[in-house]
Every structure is written in structure tokens, then in C-alpha cells.
Amino acid sequence: MEFNHPYRSQISATSKDNLRPLWSVMIPTYNCANYLRETLASVLAQDPGSEVMQIEVIDDHSTKDDPKAVVEELGQGRVGFYQQPQNVGYIKNFETCLQRSRGKLVHLLHGDDCVRDGFYRKLQRGFDENPQVGAAFCRHLYMNERNHWTWISHLEQSESGILDNWLERIAIEQRIQTPSIVVRRDVYERLGGFDRRMTCWGEDWEMWVRIAANYPVWYEVEPLALYRNSSTSLTGTSTRTGRNIQDFRNAIYIAREYLPEEKAYQLVKTALNNCALYALSTARQFAKAGNFSAAASQIREALLCCSSPKVLQSSLKLTIKLLYLSSVEKLLVKPKQKQLASK
Amino acid sequence: MKRITPKPEKYGKSEFPAISADLRETPQRPLWSVMIPTYNGTKYLEQTLRSVLDQDPGVEQMQIEVIDDCSTEDDPEALVKKIGQGRVSFFRQPQNLGLIGNWNSCIQRSQGYWIHILHQDDIALPGFYRYLQQAVNSKVAIGAAFCRHLHMDEHGHWQALSRLERREPGILEDWIEEIAVMQHIQFPSMVVKRSAYEKVGGFCSEAHYAADWEMWKRISAHYSVWYEPQVLACYRSHSGSETSRLARSGQDFADIRKAIEISELYLPTSKVRALSKKAGEAWALYALTSVRWMVIKKDFSIVLTRIREAIKCSISAKVLLSTLNLFGFTGKEWIKTRLSKTDSDSGNFKKSNGITP
Numbered sequence: 171m172e173f174n175h176p177y178r179s180q181i182s183a184t185s186k187d188n189l190r191p192l193w194s195v196m197i198p199t200y201n202c203a204n205y206l207r208e209t210l211a212s213v214l215a216q217d218p219g220s221e222v223m224q225i226e227v228i229d230d231h232s233t234k235d236d237p238k239a240v241v242e243e244l245g246q247g248r249v250g251f252y253q254q255p256q257n258v259g260y261i262k263n264f265e266t267c268l269q270r271s272r273g274k275l276v277h278l279l280h281g282d283d284c285v286r287d288g289f290y291r292k293l294q295r296g297f298d299e300n301p302q303v304g305a306a307f308c309r310h311l312y313m314n315e316r317n318h319w320t321w322i323s324h325l326e327q328s329e330s331g332i333l334d335n336w337l338e339r340i341a342i343e344q345r346i347q348t349p350s351i352v353v354r355r356d357v358y359e360r361l362g363g364f365d366r367r368m369t370c371w372g373e374d375w376e377m378w379v380r381i382a383a384n385y386p387v388w389y390e391v392e393p394l395a396l397y398r399n400s401s402t403s404l405t406g407t408s409t410r411t412g413r414n415i416q417d418f419r420n421a422i423y424i425a426r427e428y429l430p431e432e433k434a435y436q437l438v439k440t441a442l443n444n445c446a447l448y449a450l451s452t453a454r455q456f457a458k459a460g461n462f463s464a465a466a467s468q469i470r471e472a473l474l475c476c477s478s479p480k481v482l483q484s485s486l487k488l489t490i491k492l493l494y495l496s497s498v499e500k501l502l503v504k505p506k507q508k509q510l511a512s513k
Numbered sequence: 514m515k516r517i518t519p520k521p522e523k524y525g526k527s528e529f530p531a532i533s534a535d536l537r538e539t540p541q542r543p544l545w546s547v548m549i550p551t552y553n554g555t556k557y558l559e560q561t562l563r564s565v566l567d568q569d570p571g572v573e574q575m576q577i578e579v580i581d582d583c584s585t586e587d588d589p590e591a592l593v594k595k596i597g598q599g600r601v602s603f604f605r606q607p608q609n610l611g612l613i614g615n616w617n618s619c620i621q622r623s624q625g626y627w628i629h630i631l632h633q634d635d636i637a638l639p640g641f642y643r644y645l646q647q648a649v650n651s652k653v654a655i656g657a658a659f660c661r662h663l664h665m666d667e668h669g670h671w672q673a674l675s676r677l678e679r680r681e682p683g684i685l686e687d688w689i690e691e692i693a694v695m696q697h698i699q700f701p702s703m704v705v706k707r708s709a710y711e712k713v714g715g716f717c718s719e720a721h722y723a724a725d726w727e728m729w730k731r732i733s734a735h736y737s738v739w740y741e742p743q744v745l746a747c748y749r750s751h752s753g754s755e756t757s758r759l760a761r762s763g764q765d766f767a768d769i770r771k772a773i774e775i776s777e778l779y780l781p782t783s784k785v786r787a788l789s790k791k792a793g794e795a796w797a798l799y800a801l802t803s804v805r806w807m808v809i810k811k812d813f814s815i816v817l818t819r820i821r822e823a824i825k826c827s828i829s830a831k832v833l834l835s836t837l838n839l840f841g842f843t844g845k846e847w848i849k850t851r852l853s854k855t856d857s858d859s860g861n862f863k864k865s866n867g868i869t870p
Contacts (some may be wrong), residue, residue, distance in 0.1 A: 309671075316680060319744055322671050392670060 178362035179265045184272050193223040193256040193290060194273030194355070198263045199281030203235035210244045210319070212396075217248070218338070223290070224273050227252035227281070230263040237281070261373055265363045268355075274356050283349035284313075285395040291331075291353050296388035300332060303384025305378075307351035310395040322393060323347070330390045337382040341429055342440040344375045350395035357381060361370070365424060370408035372421035383428035410442065410456075410464040415449045415471035439476075446475035450484050457488065462496045528778075529714025529731075536624065536707070544649065545575040545642060546625030546707070549591045549633060550615045552582040558589060560669075562596045564636040568643070575642070576624045578602045579633075582615040589633075598782050613724050614809050617715035620707070625677065627704050628656040635701035636747040644682070645704055648739035653684060655772075656709035656736020657729070662702035663787040667751060675699070679740045692733045693780055693788040694795050696726040699748035703729065709736055723772035730772075734779045761815055766822035769796050777783065793827035800826065801835045810845050816843050 184190060199206055206227070213225055225245070229237045231254045241251045252270060254263065267278055275297060278502050279285065289308065296306035312321040324345070326333060339345065361380050364373045381387065408414045423442045429437050453468035469485050469492075547565050551558060558579075565577055579593045584608045593603045610618060619630050627649055631637060641660065648658035664672045676697060679685060691697060713731045720727040722833065732738070759765040773792050777785050800823040807815050820836055 277626055318680070318742060319674055322674065325670050328668055328670065391670060 177282045177360050177366045178364070179269070179366075181265075181268045181355070181358040181363055182209055183359050186271065187223075190223045191220070191222055191273040192294070193218075193275050193277065194222060194271035195225045195277045195279055196271050197225070197227045197266035197279050197281050198230065198260065198267050199232060200228055200230040200257075200260065200263070201412040202230065202235040202281045203237045203240050203283035206237055206240045208240075209246060209279060209284055210240070210249060212286070213279065214244065214248065216285070216287060216289065218290065219436065220248065221293055224250070224271065226252060226267075226270060228263060228267050228270065229253045229270055230260060231255070231257040233257075259369075261366055261368070262365050264373075268358050269415065271355060274355055275352050276358065277352045279349050280398075282369075282398045283347075284398075285349065286311075286394045286396065288392070289394040292390050292392060292394060293388075296330070296390060297352075297354070300386070300388055301336065302327045302386055303332060303354075303388040304357040305353040305381050306353055306388035306390065308347050308390035308395055309393040310347050310350040310397050311393050312399045313396050314399070315400050319396075320399065323350075325391065326389050328391065330392075331388065332386045333389050336387050337379070337429070338437060340375075340382045341379050341425060341437045342485075343444045346374075346378050347395070347397035348374050349397050351378065353381065357385060365421075367424065368417045368421055369413070370406075370417055371414040375418070376425050377420040380424040382427055409452060410467070411462070412449070412467035412471040415445060415468065415475065418445050419471075419475055442476040443478050443481065444480075446472040446481045447484075450488060457492055460495075460499075462492055465492055529717050532620050532707075532710045532715050534616070534708070534711040537813070541573070541622070543572070543574055543576045543625040544646075545570075545627055545629060545704075546623035547575060547577045547629045547631055547637075548619035548623055549577070549579045549631050550582065550619050551579055551584065551633040552609075552612070552615065553586045554585045554633065555587045555589050555592050555629050555656050559596055561631060561633055561636060562593070562601060564638070565631065566600065568639060568641065570642065576602075578604060578619075578622060580615060580619050580622060581605045582611070583607070583609040602857055611718070613716045613718045613721070616724075619671065619704075620715055622826050623707060625641050626707055628707055629701075629704045631701050634747075634749040634750075634751075635699075637701060638745045638747060640743070641745040643662070644743055644745060645739075647682060648741065649704075651684075651739060653737060655684065655706070655739045657703060657705040657732050658739035658741065659698050659703040660741035660743060662746040662748055663744055664699075665747045667749070669747075669749075672750065673749070674744065675702070677742060680742060682741045683739065684737045685740050689730070689733045689780070690784070690788065692726075692730050692738075693776060694792045695799075696723075696729075698725075698729050699746070700725055701748050702746040705732060706736075717775060720768060720772040720775055722759060722768035724768075726769075727772040727775055730776045731779060734776075734781070752854050761818065763818045763822045766796065766800055766819075766826060770826060771783070790827070790829075794829045794832060797823040797829075798825035798833040798835055801832070803837050804839070805842060808843050811846070813843060813847060813851055 173484055197209060208476065213259070217223060217225070225248065227237060227241050227249060229252070238251055240251065241249050252266070257268070265276060268276060275294070293306045293308060297303060309325060310323045311319050312323070313319050322394070326345070333339070361384060365376050368376065408417070422438060422445065426434055426438050449468045449472035453465040453472065456462070456465035456468060465488070469488055472481055549561060569575060569577070577588060577597070577600065579601060581589050581604070590603050590605065593601050604622060606615065606618065616630060620628060629637070645658050645660065648655060661677060662675045664675070666672055678691070680698065685691070709732055713735055716724045716728050718724065770793070771787050777789055780788055800819045804816055804819040816839070820839065823832060823836065
């Protein structure tokens with residue numbers, strides 16, 4: 171297949187030697203060396219040997235810590251390390267991960283996430299039993315900065331196996347976190363890398379939809395991956411400005427191309443509605459935290475996504491709440507603070 | 514933390530089944546006693562036994578025993594022999610004692626210093642005994658320790674995580690004020706010092722469905738309790754008939770009220786009234802909110818029972834408001850069901866006009 175896409179890098183085939191490992195565990199990092207320790211330990215604990223598994227850390231030129239030292243300490247020569255000559259941004263760094271992988275199955279494991287015991291064994295079963303699947307993922311757990319589990323992802327089906335109607339389910343909302351999914355390298359070779367039109371959010375989701383549109387996807391019911399969802403997500407600029415929702419909206423329009431014609435309209439509509447509801451819940455959190463301008467930009471983005479009655483109603487309610495809260499602050503809290511300061 | 518002074522004069526040993534302390538003289542006791550009560554049903558027993566045997570520290574360190582309450586179905590003894598290979602002992606009650614009687618028998622038959630009562634359908638996750646041993650070895654005297662746990666369904670799929678009580682392993686502060694108000698501990702996550710049972714007595718059959726909660730309160734009133742924040746135990750919730758039978762009759766909340774009443778015997782005098790009131794309110798609110806799931810599943814029959822039970826628990830303003838809310842919610846769902854019924858009658862017409870761009 172001729173690959174020529176303006177926004178997606180080509181993942182070229184590796185040399186077809188027989189010495190290729192089965193697995194490539196590619197670990198992108200950026201200023202997260204403290205978590206990298208746990209990430210590496212969780213992989214090395216189930217290491218089947220260097221002939222079977224490539225393990226490599228790809229650092230996006232960290233400035234605050236030294237991932238190389240961690241790799242050397244824990245890897246003892248077992249784990250490869252590559253550092254970008256300069257910071258390239260995380261999507262480009264993911265691309266490098268895919269390009270540098272040599273195995274047949276690629277596991278992109280962020281430098282702050284972890285796998286649980288049995289991850290590689292169980293997911294390999296999926297590919298062994300069903301050679302036609304393009305990707306396999308497992309149920310996963312969310313954890314916070316202190317490694318406490320906070321949430322269990324929804325159970326997609328009660329038995330492990332190929333998912334039914336998966337495209338229609340993944341097309342309407344993000345149901346996969348990256349540490350839980352393994353993709354065949356030749357799938358990336360055929361479909362290309364992550365789409366660069368997204369800058370901060372939704373590029374992973376767009377990829378999972380793209381894969382679902384082209385291949386069957388296998389599911390493992392056991393929660394075998396840990397995704398770190400730090401409470402600092404509210405502090406990111408992209409969330410404050412509403413850039414994240416813009417990106418996701420973009421991703422929805424890009425993913426539309428892969429959807430079956432007769433269902434595309436309804437699926438996109440549902441996806442936009444879900445995205446709007448997500449934005450509103452973020453807005454609510456911002457309002458609670460007292461960041462009114464960020465809340466307002468999330469409401470704006472929600473309305474740009476969708477104007478269903480539910481979204482309109484919630485937006486209106488939230489806007490009134492915001493106006494009330496901000497006027498209370500202007501009229502009562504600030505003068506009082508000034509008074510205190512002048513005293 | 515405030516020390517709670519025991520008030521033995523307020524309850525005679527007669528009220529709570531006595532646990533004999535004869536073992537104290539025995540020289541070589543194991544550290545752990547894993548006591549597995551069973552009754553009719555061995556579907557999950559193999560999994561339960563394996564979860565313990567996989568982390569077996571050896572016979573000197575751990576007693577493992579299955580105590581069968583005179584089952585009339587299935588053959589737990591054969592299964593124990595097959596899986597246990599002589600490592601797991603088996604005891605069959607000469608007659609049926611009932612759930613709580615069997616629990617007390619578990620305690621009575623235990624040899625170890627620390628007792629883990631693990632039901633036939635629950636699971637100890639890898640590391641359970643290793644991590645809780647930290648608690649056992651702690652310098653401060655404690656009466657019990659428990660870990661964070663998971664709820665799982667009949668198929669073993671994880672459903673929910675229990676609340677995180679504390680970020681680091683250690684003694685829970687003011688724990689009595691939490692546990693006296695709400696049940697936060699599930700059986701498989703809890704280990705109790707045998708001497709603590711010897712002192713406060715066994716499970717109280719009067720509290721029936723809420724006997725475990727009453728026990729954890731009683732222990733917490735007398736001893737410090739240790740918490741391990743790692744998730745190390747799985748509790749199986751059944752959507753089975755027994756639970757729904759209890760719920761339909763309202764017996765579950767009657768038992769909870771009984772447990773609240775019993776706890777007044779030993780809760781710190783200065784706080785007892787406030788705690789009982791808070792507990793009543795918390796359970797009433799729980800009754801009213803948890804029934805919403807049934808309503809969503811179009812099961813309206815239980816709503817009135819729940820409202821009755823909730824109001825018996827507490828009539829605070831919050832509870833009354835929540836009752837009104839529940840009425841509104843149920844009404845809305847009921848109308849929705851009605852509407853969808855009429856929809857499905859004329860369904861064919863609607864489908865042909867389905868949503869198309």
C-alpha cells in the first residue's frame with residue numbers, strides 16, 4: 171500500500187529476518203523518571219528474555235530528571251535507551267517509539283503507567299488464537315500519583331474474546347487507555363502513525379477507531395494494566411483554554427471517514443454529545459475550584475460540540491452558577507480581602 | 514486518638530457468645546488461622562482455597578480449616594481433600610448451626626494468634642498475609658487489621674473498589690466514629706486477634722444480617738485497628754435470591770437497627786447518642802439511594818418497603834428530603850416505563866422511520 175499522508179508518519183516495515191522479537195515494549199518518557207522505576211519493574215518482572223521481547227525507553231529530552239540513570243540501574247543492560255536530540259512533543263515521540271520497534275506486537279507503555287502480572291501472557295493468547303485481530307486490549311485500572319487505585323474501567327463483555335460491534339462502541343467515546351492495548355506492528359505499517367492534527371488530546375482515540383474500522387479487536391476481561399490519571403490534569407493549559415475539547419472534536423471529524431456510511435451521522439452525533447458532556451463535567455470541576463474563566467471556556471467548547479437539550483440545559487445551569495459565584499467573589503470576597511490587606 | 518475504656522459492667526458475657534481462652538497455655542501456636550466456613554455450594558471453594566494455598570507460609574505458620582455447617586448439598590469434604598492434599602483440615606458440624614453459629618465455631622476451633630474468616634466464595638489476593646503481617650508485627654497493640662478490598666460479581670469480574678481509608682499503612686485514627694456510622698469492612702479483608710475475640714466475645718446472633726458490622730464495631734470500640742491501603746481481598750456480591758428476599762421483607766434494615774441498638778452498650782458514653790443518630794441517618798440515606806438501582810431496572814415493588822425502613826432508621830430533614838426526591842425519581846421512571854410500553858406497541862411504525870441523517 172502506498173503510504174502518503176500529510177499528517178501521519180509512515181511506519182516502515184522492519185527487515186524480515188527471523189530474529190525479530192515477538193514483543194516490543196516501547197516506553198516514551200518525559201520528565202517522569204520517578205514513575206519510570208515502577209513502570210520498568212512491572213515489565214521486567216514478566217520479561218520472557220531478550221530474544222522474545224525488545225524493551226526500550228524513548229525519552230523526549232527530559233529536562234527535570236535523568237531517565238537514563240533509571241534505565242541503567244533497573245535495566246542492567248537489558249533495557250534500551252534512546253534520547254531525542256531535542257524535545258519533539260509527545261506525538262512525535264510516540265512516532266519514534268513505533269519506528270524504533272522491531273517486534274511483531276507493539277506495546278506503547280507510557281513512562282508513568284504499569285502492567286500487572288500476566289499482561290503479556292494473556293494478551294499473547296489473544297493474538298495466537300485469532301491471527302486476524304489487529305489489536306488486543308485488556309480491562310484496566312486507574313491509579314493516582316500515590317499508586318492508589320481509583321477506578322476500574324467498564325467491563326466490555328463478560329468473556330475474553332473478539333469484541334462485537336466494537337467500531338460502534340469505540341467511535342462514540344474513549345474506552346481504551348494506552349497501557350492496556352497492544353497493536354500488531356504491521357497494522358501500524360498499513361495505517362500509519364498517530365495523526366498530528368491533534369496537539370494535546372484525542373490522538374490515541376483516533377488511532378483506536380482507525381484500527382477498529384480495519385481489524386477485529388480482541389478483549390481480555392482481567393484488569394492487567396494500570397493507567398495513571400493524576401489529579402493535576404486540571405492544571406494543564408490545554409484544559410484551561412478548552413484546547414483539549416477542540417482537539418477531540420477534530421478527532422471525531424477525522425474518525426468520521428472510517429465509519430460505515432449509514433451509521434456515521436448518528437455515531438458522530440453521539441460522540442459529540444458525549445464530548446460535550448465531558449466538557450461540562452470538567453467545567454463543573456473548574457467552577458468548584460474557583461477557576462471561572464477555564465470553566466467558561468469548557469462550556470463554550472461544549473456548546474460548539476453539540477446543542478442537544480441536555481447539553482443546553484446543563485450549560486445554562488452552569489452559566490448561571492458561574493455568574494452567581496463570580497459576582498459573589500467580586501462583590502464580597504475581594505473587597506474583604508482588600509480590607510484585610512490594607513489593615 | 515482517644516482511648517476507649519471498656520465497660521464490662523454494662524454487658525455480661527451472656528449477651529455475646531463466649532470464646533474460650535484455653536489455648537493461651539498451648540506452646541506452639543501458628544501465627545495465622547484461616548477459617549473457611551461453608552454451607553451448601555462448592556462452586557467457588559476451589560478458587561478460595563487456592564488463593565490461600567498459593568501464599569501458604571507452612572503448617573507451623575498457618576492453620577487452614579474448612580468448617581462445614583452440615584451441608585445437605587454438594588460434598589465439600591471431597592473437594593477439600595482433592596485441593597488441600599492433606600494441608601487443609603476439614604470439620605463438619607454434627608448439626609446445622611446457622612451462619613452465625615458456624616462463624617463462632619470457626620473462632621472456637623482456631624489455633625492461631627490471628628484469625629482470618631474467609632468465606633467459601635471470597636478470595637485473598639496475593640500478598641494478603643505478607644502485608645497484614647506488617648500490622649501483626651507492629652509495635653503498637655492492635656486488635657484487628659484490614660485491607661482495602663474489591664467487590665466482584667458471580668463471574669469474578671471486579672465491580673467496585675472499597676473506600677480508601679488512609680493513604681499509608683497504619684492505625685486508623687478515630688476509627689470508631691467511622692465504623693459506628695457505616696459498614697466499611699467486608700469479611701475477607703479483615704483479620705482479628707484471637708485474644709480480641711476472647712475478650713469481646715463472638716458474633717451476636719441477634720444482629721443477624723448485620724452481625725459482622727456489629728462485631729467490627731465492638732472490636733473497634735475496644736482496640737486500635739490497622740489499615741493496609743493495598744487492595745488485597747475480593748468480596749463476592751451476589752445478586753442472588755437471599756439478598757433480595759431480605760431486601761423485600763425489609764429484614765436487612767431491621768437487623769441494622771438492631772445492630773445500632775446493641776452497639777449502644779459499648780460505644781463511648783459521651784458519643785453514643787450522636788453516633789447512633791448519625792448511623793440511623795446514614796443507613797436511611799443508603800436505603801433511599803441504593804433503591805434507585807432497582808427503580809432504574811424497572812422494579813418498583815421494593816420502593817415503599819425501603820421508604821418505610823428508612824423512616825424507621827431516621828426522620829432527619831435530610832432523610833425526609835431524600836424521600837421526597839425518591840418519590841419524584843420513581844414517578845419519573847414509572848412514567849418513562851409507561852411511555853416506552855406504549856412506544857413498543859407501535860414500535861414497528863417508529864422503527865421504519867428510524868433516525869437517518
